[in-house]
Structures are given as structure tokens and as C-alpha cells.
Amino acid sequence: MSAPRRGLMVPILIVALGLMVLIGLGTWQIERKAWKEALIATLTQRLDAEPQPLPPAARWAALERSAYEFARVKFRAEFLLGADPRKREARLYTGGSALRDDIKVPGYFVFASARLADGSVVVVNRGYVASVHPTSATPPAALPPAPVDVIGVIRFAERPGWFDQTYNAVDDLWFVRDHAAMAARNGWGAVAPFYVDMEASAPPGGIPRAGRITVKLRNDHLQYALTWYGLAAVLLIVFTVWVRGRRSPAKP
Numbered sequence: 001m002s003a004p005r006r007g008l009m010v011p012i013l014i015v016a017l018g019l020m021v022l023i024g025l026g027t028w029q030i031e032r033k034a035w036k037e038a039l040i041a042t043l044t045q046r047l048d049a050e051p052q053p054l055p056p057a058a059r060w061a062a063l064e065r066s067a068y069e070f071a072r073v074k075f076r077a078e079f080l081l082g083a084d085p086r087k088r089e090a091r092l093y094t095g096g097s098a099l100r101d102d103i104k105v106p107g108y109f110v111f112a113s114a115r116l117a118d119g120s121v122v123v124v125n126r127g128y129v130a131s132v133h134p135t136s137a138t139p140p141a142a143l144p145p146a147p148v149d150v151i152g153v154i155r156f157a158e159r160p161g162w163f164d165q166t167y168n169a170v171d172d173l174w175f176v177r178d179h180a181a182m183a184a185r186n187g188w189g190a191v192a193p194f195y196v197d198m199e200a201s202a203p204p205g206g207i208p209r210a211g212r213i214t215v216k217l218r219n220d221h222l223q224y225a226l227t228w229y230g231l232a233a234v235l236l237i238v239f240t241v242w243v244r245g246r247r248s249p250a251k252p
Contacts, residue, residue: 008243015239019232026228033221043215046070051151057120060192065156070213073154073196077114077122078147080188088112089140090182092174094128099213107131110141110208111179111195113188114150121188123179123195124150127208136172144202152196153213157181 047070054075055063082088090111097103107130114124129141158177160166166176167185174182179195182188198210 008246011239011242015235018235022228022232022235026225026232029221029225029228033219033225036217036219036221040215040217040219043070043217046072047153047213047215054116054122054196057116057118057192060120060194063154063194068154068194069156071154072151072199074149074151075116075122076147076149077116077124079124079126079143080113080115080121081143082113082187084187085140086136086172087186088143089126090174090179090186091129091134091138091172092125092177093134097128098216100128100211101214102209102211103128105130105132108134108173111174111182112143113183113186113191120192121183121190122192123183123188124152125155125195125197125210127198127201127210129208134171134173136170141208142206148202150196150198150202151200152198152210154194155197156194 049072051072051074054073055068080088091108092111093106093108094103095106107128109128110126111123112126113121115121126141131138155177157179160176160178164176166178166181167174177195180191180193183191197213199212201208201210
């Protein structure tokens with residue numbers, strides 16, 4: 001093998017590795033695009049469907065997140081007062097909602113426990129309250145005095161990140177949607193492995209303000225794929241120009 005060819009072996013290997021990585025990333029984004037489109041279609045279908053009766057408590061443990069997240073349900077329940085008014089609700093801070101167009105300013109969502117006719121308990125996100133800085137002194141929202149018909153969507157607990165603050169005991173404020181942890185801290189007892197986001201306030205027009213959620217998932221994966229493929233093409237062009245430059249005879 002000639003010396004020039006031997007001198008190209010390492011650059012060729014490096015460029016080949018770079019092309020494999022860039023093309024692999026582009027292909028992964030194409031796969032993510034297909035997955036995101038299927039997810040958007042599934043969530044849109046579930047949110048547009050008519051609400052179905054809440055599955056019985058005997059089936060709760062077997063409900064899979066992938067099959068029931070955002071499924072619309074309906075049931076009748078009585079919100080529990082509890083002995084301590086301060087523990088009737090758990091407040092989840094929000095700076096704005098990506099799923100509700102009507103939430104534009106900071107505030108919190110009100111989570112409360114509701115008892116079904118069979119005695120089982122479901123945690124319900126009753127809706128939103130605008131408040132720049134809610135604290136432990138913030139009075140709880142009034143609860144309906146009688147059982148109400150709830151229509152909403154099934155949601156599952158949020159998985160906190162490594163650096164997420166889950167709860168601030170000073171302000172009695174949550175930052176992660178973990179209804180089981182809320183129930184444990186407030187003494188609500190055993191609750192369903194999911195919670196329900198209410199779609200309409202009870203009573204209507206009251207506080208907290210419930211609302212329908214909408215699908216707003218970004219789908220920029222095609223743009224990302226084209227970026228990775230474009231970088232692969234640029235790398236190949238630059239390398240080709242460089243190789244031709246090495247082979248060209250030097251000018252006197």
C-alpha cells in the first residue's frame with residue numbers, strides 16, 4: 001500500500017464512524033417521529049371519546065398506563081372533608097399549563113380525595129386556582145356538600161427528575177404530580193393507583209376552575225432528522241474535497 005493511501009486510513013475510519021453516528025441519529029429521529037404521531041393520534045382519540053364508567057376497584061391494580069392514560073371516565077363521588085381542614089387538599093404549583101389554554105399565570109391545582117359508592121377512594125384534581133405565591137396559610141377551597149358527578153381523564157403519577165423538588169413543607173406546596181405521596185402525607189388512606197383530572201368545576205363556575213385538556217405534543221423529529229442527515233452530507237462533502245486536495249499536484 002502506498003504512503004498516501006496509508007495516510008488516508010485513519011481519516012477514513014474517523015469519517016466512517018462519524019457518518020454512522022449521524023445517520024443513526026437521523027434514523028432514530030425518524031422512528032421517534034412515527035412514535036410521536038401514533039401517540040398524538042391515540043391521545044386525541046381518547047380525549048375526543050365519550051366518557052366511560054370508571055373501572056371497578058377490583059381492576060385498578062391491573063390498569064396499564066399505556067392503555068388508560070388520558071382515558072375519559074365518569075363516576076359519582078363524595079369529596080372527603082377530613083378532620084383537619086388544612087389536609088382536605090394538596091396543592092400542586094404550576095407556572096402555566098401545556099395542556100390547558102386557559103391557564104396563563106402562576107397558580108396551583110387542587111387535589112382532593114373522593115369516596116365512591118363502594119367505599120374506595122380516588123384522588124381528583126379539582127382544577128386550577130390563580131395565585132402568585134400560595135402558602136400553608138392559604139385557605140382550602142370549599143368542597144361540594146353532597147356527592148357530585150365527576151367527568152374527567154385518568155392520569156398516573158409523574159416521575160420526578162433527579163433534581164426535582166417534590167414538596168415544600170413550609171408552603172405546603174407540591175411540585176410533582178404524585179397523588180399517592182399526597183394521600184400519604186394528608187392521611188387520605190389507600191387510594192387508586194391513578195388520579196382523575198376533572199373537566200368541569202363542581203359547582204359550575206366555582207373555584208378551583210376545572211377544564212378540558214388538549215393534546216399539545218411537539219413533533220419536531222423530522223426537522224431533527226434532516227439536521228442529522230444534513231450534517232452527514234456536509235461531513236462527506238468536506239472529506240471528499242479534502243481528499244481531492246491531497247491528491248492534486250502541488251503548484252510550482
